[in-house]
Amino acid sequence: MKKYWLLGSAITVVSGLTAFGVETVQLGKSDLTKGIPGAGPLSISQIKAFLDNPQNHQTLAVELPENLRPGSSAVYVPEDNPLTRAKVELGRQLYFDKRLSADATVSCADCHHPATGFGANTQFGVGIKGQMGNRNSPVSFNRILSKAQFWDGRAGTLEAQAVGPIANPIEMGNTHEAAVKFITMNAGYKAEFDKVFGRAPNIDDVGRAIAAFERTIVTGPSAYDLYEPVRQMLAAFPEELSDLESLKKDDPQLFAKFTQAKAASDKMPMSDSAKRGRDLFFSSKTNCTACHVGVNFTDELYHNLGVGMD
Structure with missing residues (x-):
């Protein structure tokens, strides 16, 4: 929500x-x-x-x-x-x-x-x-x-x-x-x-x-909005984020950025099923983003979906 x-x-x-x-x-x-x-x-x-x-x-x-x-x-x-x-x-x-x-x-x-x-x-x-x-x-x-x-x-x-x-x-x-x-x-x-x-x-x-x-x-921000920065950092820095204690010493800036984002996401957590849905939504298997793009998840266009006009 x-x-x-x-x-x-x-x-x-x-x-x-x-x-x-x-x-x-x-x-x-x-x-x-x-x-x-x-x-x-x-x-x-x-x-x-x-x-x-x-x-x-x-x-x-x-x-x-x-x-x-x-x-x-x-x-x-x-x-x-x-x-x-x-x-x-x-x-x-x-x-x-x-x-x-x-x-x-x-x-x-x-x-x-x-x-x-x-x-x-x-x-x-x-x-x-x-x-x-x-x-x-x-x-x-x-x-x-x-x-x-x-x-x-x-x-x-x-x-x-x-x-x-x-x-x-x-x-x-x-x-x-x-x-x-x-x-x-x-x-x-x-x-x-x-x-x-x-x-x-x-x-x-x-x-x-x-x-x-x-x-x-x-x-305002949804669980997805708060989770996405965390997901992106985990994907970009898998090894570094696997050991937060070492990261705190080696890269305090990344450590602070990740822990801050993680804390915000934890306050409004995205469920596991929602995370799986997010992965499907952005996959080539569903191609949802062909129409549902951007921060508002729409291209603001009008598509013929083969259904009645009434």
């Missing part, structure tokens, strides 16, 4: 500087998505105090957590939608708000919930009035590493994907116009849109805010 972190990455955002400057953050740190400080329902005064803090409007240059860092070149943040703390917070609120649906019963999080790996534990997505979709809900994590979205890539950006379910009759069953009207009539949301985007709420900015939040959802 992977841990799911809200925020982290290792490349600079592809956007210009804002009037507030630039801040470098590591995705996976909870302070970016912990919400506006306070207990109970948000008050307009709490929202305005948050919005009045210049730090919350700085453009964020992001770094991936260590387990995803080799995939940094794939990080994508559109030039017209730079990340800021205020935008991420607005997107977080919208992501969990059931009132964006026609009957106020379904939010983005209902099909992409943190408790179920930012996906759903049902075969198909379940929308308003218990309606069933015809596909499993895709996960929301590590979306910062791709452009096209949905199982068929029909949404060219995360921004386009984010607003699709709102108007889908099976999912949230609303209209974009009705969703924007609700947001406009909400004093808190209106204040946030005014400050974050400098204009009245509209469906494109709804998509930008939700996409900004979703780009902060990244996976």
Whole structure:
């Protein structure tokens, strides 16, 4: 099982500087998505105090957590939608708000919930009035590493994907116009849109805010991530690592590197069966890595597997 972190990455955002400057953050740190400080329902005064803090409007240059860092070149943040703390917070609120649906019963999080790996534990997505979709809900994590979205890539950006379910009759069953009207009539949301985007709420900015939040959802290290450095060192230095006492004297740097990696792996051990599965996965016998490559284990392409399109 992977841990799911809200925020982290290792490349600079592809956007210009804002009037507030630039801040470098590591995705996976909870302070970016912990919400506006306070207990109970948000008050307009709490929202305005948050919005009045210049730090919350700085453009964020992001770094991936260590387990995803080799995939940094794939990080994508559109030039017209730079990340800021205020935008991420607005997107977080919208992501969990059931009132964006026609009957106020379904939010983005209902099909992409943190408790179920930012996906759903049902075969198909379940929308308003218990309606069933015809596909499993895709996960929301590590979306910062791709452009096209949905199982068929029909949404060219995360921004386009984010607003699709709102108007889908099976999912949230609303209209974009009705969703924007609700947001406009909400004093808190209106204040946030005014400050974050400098204009009245509209469906494109709804998509930008939700996409900004979703780009902060990244996976933390799994047992595999922690085991792999140990395996690689054992394969590269079998003789040296067979006698740690001698290694400590002969090569203290390698000794320290190995013992540190081993200690981390031992805290989240990979089972023997998982290790055998890992060997099969990367073998020519299965050829899984023909499609499942990189830190996100996908080539982000769409393959004809000879199954039905429905």
